[in-house]
Amino acid sequence: MQLKLLILWSWAVLWAACGGAVEPTAVPTPPLTAQEALGKTVFQQNCASCHSNVAGQIIVGPSLFGVEQRAASRVPGQDAKTYLLTSIMNPGAYVVEGFDDLMPRSFAKSLTGEEIDAVIAYLLTLE
Numbered sequence: 001m002q003l004k005l006l007i008l009w010s011w012a013v014l015w016a017a018c019g020g021a022v023e024p025t026a027v028p029t030p031p032l033t034a035q036e037a038l039g040k041t042v043f044q045q046n047c048a049s050c051h052s053n054v055a056g057q058i059i060v061g062p063s064l065f066g067v068e069q070r071a072a073s074r075v076p077g078q079d080a081k082t083y084l085l086t087s088i089m090n091p092g093a094y095v096v097e098g099f100d101d102l103m104p105r106s107f108a109k110s111l112t113g114e115e116i117d118a119v120i121a122y123l124l125t126l127e
């Protein structure tokens with residue numbers, strides 16, 4: 001009888017220990033909305049050759065990871081969305097320090113309004 005209890009007790013302790021040892025799961029990244037997913041495709045096809053979406057990785061242009069933070073303070077009077085839109089439509093309007101004015105000026109013509117809105121929505125998820 002006592003042995004049975006002991007086994008039951010050990011089993012309970014083990015069970016509790018295992019439960020307590022469960023690793024805290026990382027906060028899952030929310031899935032992209034349909035617009036953001038379209039923006040990701042636009043980014044991969046038109047921007048990724050020069051811009052990384054990984055922090056600190058410079059290709060030809062700066063990494064666009066966390067760009068929302070910078071975008072909001074780059075040009076006085078421009079909020080993040082306005083700055084990003086201007087950067088795409090008229091890249092020469094503001095040239096990031098340390099980089100050359102190499103970004104193509106063709107996106108205003110080659111991308112649709114929907115694609116531009118989508119890529120901006122995607123850039124705002126990179127944080």
Ligand code: HEC
Pocket residue numbers: 042043046047048049050051060061062064067070071074084087088091092094095096099100101102103104107119
């Ligand atoms: C041929 C290379 C090239 C391509 C392709 C390109 N860019 Fe750029 N981009 C640059 C360079 C170089 C800079 C930095 C100089 C400047 O500000 O114009 C830049 C700057 C930017 C900035 C400003 C970043 C900051 O930190 O202020 C944004 C936003 C941006 N690009 C978005 C895009 C998007 C979106 C696309 C695709 C639709 C794209 N770029 C495609 C080269 C490129």
